[in-house]
Amino acid sequence: MDPMIDAVVPAVVPQIFINMYPVAIIIAIITAVTGLLGIILAKSDFQKILLIQVVTYAMLLIVAAVGTDLAEALILPGLVVSLAEILVVSEILISREVTRRSEKGEDPRKLKLKFNPIKMEVIKTALPVTSVVTVLYGAILTGFTGGAVAGAGILIYLFVGKLRGFSHNFWEEMVGISGVAWVLWLLGFLLYFLNPQLWLVALFMSGGGIVIKVALKLGLLGMLGREEFNN
Amino acid sequence: MVSPIETLPLISFYLGTALLVVGSIGAVFGPKTSEEPINRIINLNVPSIGLALIFLSYNYTLAMLTFLSVNTMFYIIIFRAIIRLEEMEALI
Incomplete structure (x- = not known):
């Protein structure tokens, strides 16, 4: 060589x-x-x-x-x-674009598309199961990957079908939990450097913290979509 | 002589690079991509599959899984933006 x-x-x-x-x-x-x-x-x-x-x-x-x-x-x-x-x-x-239209005096929501789901049996039954399986698999994976997979499950649950499940306040509280999880991630990393013998605790803290953080950030996206289509 | 630890990564890698180059040219200069963003998104699938094959050849399992799931969410976000912009008849 x-x-x-x-x-x-x-x-x-x-x-x-x-x-x-x-x-x-x-x-x-x-x-x-x-x-x-x-x-x-x-x-x-x-x-x-x-x-x-x-x-x-x-x-x-x-x-x-x-x-x-x-x-x-x-x-x-x-x-x-x-x-x-x-x-x-x-x-x-x-x-x-909304601001630009409002300044011209137009109503930006004039041409709002109607939410019109396709009527199929499989959409009603299969998707909640898929989202539950995805969230569970993401929780097992942990880390960035687990967060992304679990977030995809939350998104599937929120984007599909009519309004059901949790209220707006619930998601506001979830955002607070996301902040706490972020702190848990940081503390886990700090523990690696302060006391390397506790590496297993630090690993679980940071891995669990990041999965909750990333998953809830993607769930927030679902909340955005629901507010638009259902008000 | 075909050996699984030397030949298969090479096949996956060169297939991935070919898909990446051809797909990116298709996404940039492909027919009707500048008028219809949907065409461009469909063409973007080709380089993303190429990159997933390259990750496969390097044994990056987690990176490949995350890349595939992030790609799905990318399409959700982009289609939501397209719907909202088309509602307002904006220039896409």
Whole structure:
């Protein structure tokens, strides 16, 4: 092996990943240039959000090309944070359009679409079961992945069908629990450094905290959708 | 000679890179993507599957699972935004 590569690359990285590294970087650069070219050519802001996704894929490939567990640990929060960014930017676009229409004197909610679910037996029966199974599986997984999976289950429950289950105040309280879970996550990390012998307690604190935090943040999105369609 | 620890990651990796490049070109320059955002979202599926295959070749199980579930939520968010913007007849 080249002594230069030997000095830089850790011994845990397999030879096959070292050989794949230049290809991955070149492909990532090609993809990123394509995506950025599209952003230059795109006319509306909404199309730009979609094209940023291509650039995100290139960024994830560059991180993934490292080939160790560190790359995986960097990819997971990157995915969840990019989802939150897209949510925020799409909300900003919608509220900007509402403001623009209101200033012109139009009613922005004039053309409101009617919520009209398809009448099928399987939609009524299968989806609550699916959401329960997804939430349970997310709770078993824990961490960022578990939070995302459990949040998807909450979203399925909230987006489908008519208004049922929990009141608005309940979700407000859930937001408070999400804050407490965030503190639990931070305390778990602090415990790693203060007393490394308690690593199992710290692991459970941080893993449990982050799953509640991420899942409830995605449930908040469901609350938004319900308020729009059912008032 | 086909061996599961050396050949299969390579197949998955090169298939993934090919899908990533072709799919990103399709998402950017594909037909009617600038008029219909739905077309662009459908084309975006191709590079995302390519990236999932690349994660598979690197043995990133958790990253691949999270990527797939985050992708689903991305479509939910984007379609909600499309519905809200089309209600107001905004330029998409």
